[in-house]
Amino acid sequence: MTVNKLRLNHSKTEFFIAGTTQGLNKLSPVELKVGNERIMPSTSVRNLGMIFDDHMSMTKHINSLISSVNFHLRNIRRIAKYLDQDTKHHVVRCLILSRLDYGNALLYGAKSKDLDRLQSLLNKAAKLIFCADRRDSPSPLLDTLHWLPIRERIKFKISMYVFKCLQGNAPVYLTNFLTHKLKPAIGPMTRSSSDTTLLTAHVGKNRIGDKSFYVSAPTLWNSLPRTIREACTLPSFKKVLKSHFYPSY
Template sequence: MEKHVNTVCRSAYHQLRNTGRIRKYLTTDATKTLVNCLVTSKLDYCNSLLFGIPKLTVNKLQRVQNTAARINTKTPRHDHITPVLKELHWLPICQRIDYKVLLYTYKALHGQCPQYIIDLLCVYRPARDLRSSSSLTLLVPRTRTVTFGNRSFSHAAPRLWNALPESVRNAQTLNAFKRQLKTHLFRSYNVE
């Protein structure tokens, strides 16, 4: 995935350079729209495939997001970026990837995904009646290889899903799930 990440970064930096050149002529809202259309959309496109890639590769994408935030808010280069990302309500790249995987998981469990994605997940059903029987948990399959097996959707999705609080997993609608999931991820980011 390194070649893909490098291509995304190169394209995003090109757009950011162009946006930076005209930033003084743009309003904050116009800049926000421009950055979301030209840069954030590139970072989010197919990012669920990036689950489990090396931290070094993820950091390249994180630097792009940091640059986008700096241009968006006119933050100087040497200022700390975490408060700026929190102010913009932007999740870090690692959590954006988790968000996308969990979103597909929710859709699959509620029949809103193609059948081939639904077939990758298996709901855990205990042999006897337990208190945890009412919570919607997924069976995490064993994998043969750590490098690629643990990155597969059928392994990563149940692991992330089971780590979510029960209140988030039991959201009634897709919009409620998105809202609660982003809040949960944002709070866990603030703890770190």
């Protein structure tokens, strides 16, 4: 920072330590000292619009996201009667779906109840477009819009990252996490061992580790049908992938 003529703003500097509740309770008090400033750890930090908590549950981020999306849903609802269906669809995609999809790969492995709350927002957005009653089922509306459910949107995003990594169109820090599964040196050749599109799967040491790209990406990729993994271009891959997650598409 000195070389680049920058000065640390300690009031905006944060750090946190992630771990299980049991592990954090065993930890001695920690502080970060930079120059003459002492910075104490936070329970959550914000980075590029995402809020990370010390248990990596992403609950605080989801709470913030729900508050933001509900704010925009209320505003859209106020002017909905002045908009036609196509315009409402575009507005919802810009203001609602963009927020639900931003950084959603980090929500892999989040609590089921938190993902259900996000799904409820997606359902509200679909009903808003069609002026449906709150008691109506959202399923046919989501089918008409060809919107993937929240959990499938997360899997879709991670799978797309893997495809880009394998095509050489992703940052090295992600690509280095993925390695192709090696053929056995000895023993009979099986169908899975001859599949060159499979990746080496990893096992996390704990629940936090299971959420990492290192573990989740190969697991999701290997669960896809081989015909999808063999797609040649990103547009064709996205099309067959969406059909896989949403058969009615």
